[in-house]
Amino acid sequence: MESAEEWDRCLGWTFELISEDPVRREQARGLVGVVQDLYRVAPYTYTETERDEWFSAANQAVVLYLAKGRGTLLDALGGFHPAESYAAWAGLKYVLLYLDWENRYPDEWMLSARSWGLKHNALDTLARALPYLSTEVIDQLVDLICRAVRREHRCEDAGYAVLARAVGGLQLRRLLLEIADDPDEGFRLRARYLLWLLDHPEAPKPKVSQWKAWLRSQEAEPVFERAEPVA
Numbered sequence: 001m002e003s004a005e006e007w008d009r010c011l012g013w014t015f016e017l018i019s020e021d022p023v024r025r026e027q028a029r030g031l032v033g034v035v036q037d038l039y040r041v042a043p044y045t046y047t048e049t050e051r052d053e054w055f056s057a058a059n060q061a062v063v064l065y066l067a068k069g070r071g072t073l074l075d076a077l078g079g080f081h082p083a084e085s086y087a088a089w090a091g092l093k094y095v096l097l098y099l100d101w102e103n104r105y106p107d108e109w110m111l112s113a114r115s116w117g118l119k120h121n122a123l124d125t126l127a128r129a130l131p132y133l134s135t136e137v138i139d140q141l142v143d144l145i146c147r148a149v150r151r152e153h154r155c156e157d158a159g160y161a162v163l164a165r166a167v168g169g170l171q172l173r174r175l176l177l178e179i180a181d182d183p184d185e186g187f188r189l190r191a192r193y194l195l196w197l198l199d200h201p202e203a204p205k206p207k208v209s210q211w212k213a214w215l216r217s218q219e220a221e222p223v224f225e226r227a228e229p230v231a
Helices: 004-018 022-040 048-054 057-067 073-077 083-088 092-104 106-113 116-132 135-149 158-167 169-179 185-199 208-217 221-227
Strands: none
Touching: 004 022, 004 073, 004 092, 022 106, 073 092, 073 116, 083 116, 092 106, 092 116, 092 135, 116 135, 116 158, 135 158, 135 169, 135 185, 158 169, 158 185, 158 208, 169 185, 185 208
């Protein structure tokens, strides 16, 4: 897939994965599962008629998606995309969707399309691509960072610390300051750690060991286990 129109025709339905309506989310997750199951049994051997028998008219976007040979959602978002051209890549908004899905509904994301490698690569590329991204996309990144702070820490979340340092700015700092006073101790600590990173640009690149060391410096051992990323 190349054009934005083609991406939207094939994958526009995936935005239902972050719908506030649990029924619509479950229907979209069902389509993700259908695509994955059919891909495992070589769906491209089916004739057009046979595909029509598998899907209702309402799900023809999935048929189109399979016909393009993209495999699963993870396949569509995988591959190498230079940071310099990330802003022009039509798949960018679906990468943002993928990250937003984990932040909003982490259990559903885990069950349907977990990929720590894709998450790591997406966050790393977004941090490097920041100088080329629009203000609108940067605003979305600020929201993603703050949503990640307000959930339980998970594998590859160090990438959000790298991204936060790249984004910086008054908007992110203001929102982190608000979270730094949250009643939830875990949320407070994550926000304060990111603020510390923004205040110390000389500090090494964020990683799990740095986060743990910072926790110890705050005498935050009681939340240490709860704040540690999952494996």
